[in-house]
Amino acid sequence: MVSRPFGFDYPQLLLGAFALCVVVVLVVAVGTSTASFGVYNAGWDGASGLRDEASAVGAESEIVRNTTRYTTASANGTIAIVLSPETSYEPESTTRLRRFVRDGGTLLVADDRPSEANRLLADLGVRARLDGRTLRDDRYNYRSPALVVVRNVSERPLTRDVDQLTLNYGTALNLSRSEVPGPNRTAILANTSAFAYLDTNSNGEIDGNESLAQHPVATAEPVGEGRIVVVSDPSVFVNAMLDRPDNRAFLHALLSSHERVLIDYSHAARLPPLAVATLVIRDSPALQLLFGGIALCVVGLWGRRPWWLRRPIVRLRETIGRRDASDSPAADVGEAEIAAFVAKRHPDWDAERVQRVTQRVMIRQYNGRNND
Structure with a gap:
């Protein structure tokens, strides 16, 4: 006698199992993301580790879909993270961010593309600008000159327990002249070695019009009661690069003095549909x-x-x-x-x-x- 589990034939059970697999795949598809720097992307280039590291230092993390959140969040004790924005921050959003920082909040902007990030930095009135050319170092690197190992790290609270940083095809920061009267208060948190150069023509080697020099890759500048930290490579904070020395320690140092972490995806389309639906319901009492x-x-x-x-x-x-x-x-x-x-x-x-x-x-x- 052949048993029939649950009263169904084996072909019916196989069909049911297949349907269940399809449902699971669909749930995973709408609940996860493969976008680079996405907080719901658990792959090597995702930023799902941000929330884990926030929890590790005792901070609460929150996904921000709209900059109106900055008007209700308590600025003191809060750090906002903007990773590689894809669209420009409109004037209203920039105003909210500026007020958030001036009231005591910390804003971290990390990118290697100058277009959208530099507009935001200019509107916020800070000196740091992203160069955009790939930074290389033939002497101090991890497996490739494009994976620059930054060894000149200043001793500051934002770099506590950090001896070096590892970039992944990052760029450098240029410090423009401040439009705000008064002394220059921009602090360079990390500098490359003197053997670094910017690859202008992207040919992977130093040419006659390129020169070896130190280049800043992380800065901090006070704005009102708060501060804006700029990092010239968002890959420092992706899942795979957090394991490189001392990227995780750098993230911990940035987060540890804060009670709340706002991960800003208001200008980046990196949230899966299920996450968006959950956030919409959470933000709507109706x-x-x-x-x-x-x-x-x-x-x-x-x-x-x-x-x-x-x-x-x-x-x-x-x-x-x-x-x-x-x-x-x-x-x-x-x-x-x-x-x-x-x-x-x-x-x-x-x-x-x-x-x-x-x-x-x-x-x-x-x-x-x-x-x-």
């Missing part, structure tokens, strides 16, 4: 009330089970019961009927095997009657 009411209705209907819901369940149970009855011999049939049933189910078995199985069924049938 939607929370709506979905809460729907959940209560579902629970109530399941408990009462009205006729239009109870009828399909009864039919399903009856169908399964009929299948079980048709797929197994009756409890009190004779030996001949059982042998015929077994032979029909397994035409490839020889007579001796059919007889052995028949005897086992008879024994179980006899034991079952005695137990009753």
